[in-house]
Amino acid sequence: MLQYLALAAILFAIGIFGVLTRRNAVGILMSLELMFNAANINLVAFNKYIGAAGLTGQIFAIFVVVIAAAEAVVGLAIVLLLYRNWQGIDVDQMNIMKW
Amino acid sequence: MLENTYLIPFYPLLAFVAILFFTRWKERLSSYISIGMVLIALVHSLFVLAAMLSRHGLPMEKAIPFITHPSLHLELGMYIDPLTAVMLMIVTIVSSCVQIYSIGYMHGDPRYSRYFSYLSLFTFSMLGLVIANNFFMLFIFWELVGLTSYLLIGFWFEKKSAADAGKKAFITTRIGDLGFIIGILILAAYAGTLNYQQVFEKVASGVLAPGIITLAGIFIFCGAVGKSAQFPLHVWLPDAMEGPTPVSALIHAATMVAAGVYLVARAMSLFVGSAEASTAIAVIGVITSLMAATIALVQNDIKRILAYSTVSQLGYMIMALGLYGADTALGHHSPGFVAGTFHLMTHAFFKALLFLGAGSVIHAVHTNDIQDMGGLSKKMKITATTFFIASLSIAGIFPLSGFWSKDEIVATTAGHPVFMFLALTIAFMTAFYMFRLCFLAFTGKPRVQEKYDHAHESPNTMTWPLMFLAFLSIGAGWVGLPWLSHGFSSFVYHEQIHHSEPSYILMLASTVVALSGIGLAYMIYYKQRFSADALAEKFKPLHTLLYNKYYIDEFYNIVIIQPLLKFTDFLWWFDAHIIDGLVNFVGWLIIKWADIKQWFDQYIVDGAVNGMGYACMAGARLFRYLQNGSLQFYTLIVIGSAVGLIIYRVTSRGFIYYLLGASIMVLIRSIIRTSGMEKASTETNVQD
Amino acid sequence: MEAESSQLVFYLLSFIIVIAAICVVTLKNIFHSALFLILVLFGVAGIYILLNAEFLAAVQVLIYVGAVSVLIIFAIMLTSHLTSRKIKQSNEQVTLAVFICAGFLLASLASIANTVWRITDRPMPEHNTLTIGKLLMNDYVLPFEIVSVVLLAALIGAIVLARKEGT
DSSP, rough: OOHHHHHHHHHHHHHHHHHHBBOOOHHHHHHHHHHHHHHHHHHHHHHHHHHSSOOOHHHHHHHHHHHHHHHHHHHHHHHHHHHHHHHSSSSSGOOOGGO | OOOGGTTHHHHHHHHHHHHHHHHHOOOOHHHHHHHHHHHHHHHHHHHHHHHHTTTTOOEEEEEEEEEEETTEEEEEEEEEEEHHHHHHHHHHHHHHHHHHHHHTTTTTTHHHHHHHHHHHHHHHHHHHHHHHHHHHHHHHHHHHHHHHHHHHGGGGTSSHHHHHHHHHHHHHHHHHHHHHHHHEEEEHHSSSSSSSHHHHHHHHHHOOOOHHHHHHHHHHHHHHHHHHOTTTTTTHHHHGGGGGGGHIIIIIIHHHHHOOOHHHHHHHHHHOOOOHHHHHHHHHHHHHHHHHHHHHHHOOOOHHHHHHHHHHHHHHHHHHHHHHHHHHHTTOOOSSHHHHHHHHHHHHHHHHHHHHHHHHHHHHOOOOOOGGGOGGEEEEEEHHHHHHHHHHHHTTTTTHHHHHHHHHHHHHHGHHHHHHHHHHHHHHHHHHHHHHHHHHHSSSSSSSSSHHHOOOOOOOOHHHHHHHHHHHHHGGGGOOOOTOSSSSGGGGOOSSSSOOOHHHHHHHHHHHHHHHHHHHIIIIIIIOOOOOOHHHHHHHHHHHHHHHHHHHHHHHHIIHHHHHHHHHHHHHIIIIIHHHHHHHHHHHHHHHHHHHHHIIIIOOOOOOOOHHHHHHHHHHHEEEHOOOOOOHHHHHHHHHHHHHHHHHOOOOOHHHHHHHHHHHHHHHHHHHHHHHHHHHHHHHEEEE | OOHHHHHHHHHHHHHHHHHHHHHHOOOOOOHHHHHHHHHHHHHHHHHHHHHHHHHHHHHHHIIIIIIIIHHHHHHHHHHHHHHSSOHHHHTTTHHHHHHHHHHHHHHHHHHHHHHHOOOOOOOOOHHHHHHHHHHTTTTTTHHHHHHHHHHHHHHHHHHHHOOOOTO
């Protein structure tokens, strides 16, 4: 089981890296998908090796997938909006949160 | 009318207040108010006298409590008896005359209103002194009188001699007053009361030990010595002549200096309890009288002659009263009390007249030196005539008032040969120096022509009082004619009426003495049979001694004043160096301490405060990089912090390394980024 | 034998996933990144199969690879003119991000290694999909319904956000 968890950790770390470094908003969204997947791997792995019998982990993973899809939809809509208002989706230039 | 006697002092007080607060700028009005009020007081006093006569001298007392204490009961009250009534008359009459006279004399003075307000205040004090019913009140007014005396002597305070004379008078009388208050305190302590009648009852009933009575009597007499300018405190009175002449007439001849005599008369019931004290009084009186008379023989200042004459006459009265006390204490009858008070009255009138006359002369010739006068009778008929009348009166020429009173005093000395001889000697000298003055000033040829040319008769406001007083100088003594069965002696008396049979031998003797004195003066100064200068040359040591007033002032100067000055110098030195040094040292310490505190405040406290400010600013400068508005940077912080928590959960040492590294990198990065962002933001602004 | 082969498959998949993921977050061309993302998602689907989650693997392929990836590619196309540029696709906080990621990774691995796991290697249900369907329609019906509402809300929200103003 541990190798699955390690893989999930690595994947999650890469996702974090992407979120923190990507200048492109779409890139950030993609990195987030990576993190979702890492979490899902964990859930499914736990489902298989730990706890009572059943498929609770997989159910949760399904919900995560659904929510991730919803998140992707909304996120991309926001990206479009940003693109329209800022003539770009470079997160670096979005410093209005200062105010 | 008697019940309202207490109002009498308040009339002048009203005038004083009114002038002080309302009419100071209206000089005429001020003087009229003052004179009007004193005239009202005079009329009221007349009624009081009449009422007193109608009840045959029965005393009247009225008082309200002032301080009530188990050990001492003080009250404010009035005690009216014939002596009081007579004193009221003297004070109000002389005061009225002097104030009217002052209209002319003080004309054009820059402090005209103030002068009248002082006179009113003085009159108030003197009247209050007279009607007081206890020693405590007496002392209050006694001091008030001293104060006004000081103010009026130093009225022309621009003149240093006047200011000095005021101080001298005040301080010298203060010495006597110290004794006075000691005497009062002795009475308060042993008799438990200060009311005249209660004290006298205790004296009469023998509650007080004779020693205490003697002690209290002598101390109280000290007050009289100071106020009445008796030896050895007489030195202030001649100097007091620096004041305006009407003031000299009112205060330093007729009324205030008579207060000492009044005090002795008033406290006579006390003195009759102690033959020793009374004898001391008589001795002091005669010494003073003799000494002042001898000094007066050779003086040249017209006012000083009169001043010494006053001292001499006061000593005369004191002597009479003292002899009365001594005689009565030993159980003998004596006319001394009547004589003293009678002479007090007559003297008040003719001495006031003399002073006012002298004032008139000075007003005319602007000098005090009789050697610069001469022949003035041609130009100043009224002044000269009245002055001669007063001189005859004081010399004791029949039938002027001075004759009768002086005769009584001489009669008092009947049982005491030494006193009698001295009294007659004094009478002789009195006659001599008065007529020396008269002849030098009013007869003969003018010695300084320009002053003579300048001389003129004084205005009516000045001559009327002279004439009125001249009338009194002639007639006031007639109330005490020895042939009258209900004269002065049966009105003003102490305990029992003493009718002395008219002694024609004594009358003759005193007349002879007076006439011989006048005759000698006539020979020397009018006919100039003998040269005054030659006589002075012949008795040069004596003349010098007298001319310098027995060197008493100089003696005081050496014995008391100089050591005192040395001592005060020492005290000043002590004060300036030791005390001030201490004070300055303390001040220096405080300043140093304040310096330390200031330093502390400036550097530590302010430093802390400013440091906080700087720290805040520095922190803000640092932390503002954290809020750079970058979404990803915020995310970084959030995730980094979360990771930090995870690491802390796993390993605390690693957490520290992580934290250190992350913090440093965050800072460096944020600084770099902000500088970049600022550029970017300016670009953004340009875009907008 | 089976275990060893599955181990081998796992390591192969892991290698692919990690490499592809790194490419996703580092490549300059965002379109290439998206392609690598699809690769990652496929890999993850393979991992699911290894973990006896066939249904989930199918869902992963359908939703992620089929829908989300297409969506992402659409977005990239719509904002296309950026993608062609050869600009730096990462910002200045790379070093710090690496540091944090390394810290996270080390901490995670350490905690994974340190934790005492009570592993019960029990058999998985035979009919995986059937069981999931029953669970969703029985035990988890409420979350299932709520998730559908969430999806609807996301749909409407996306439309509201994305449509041009005034239209």
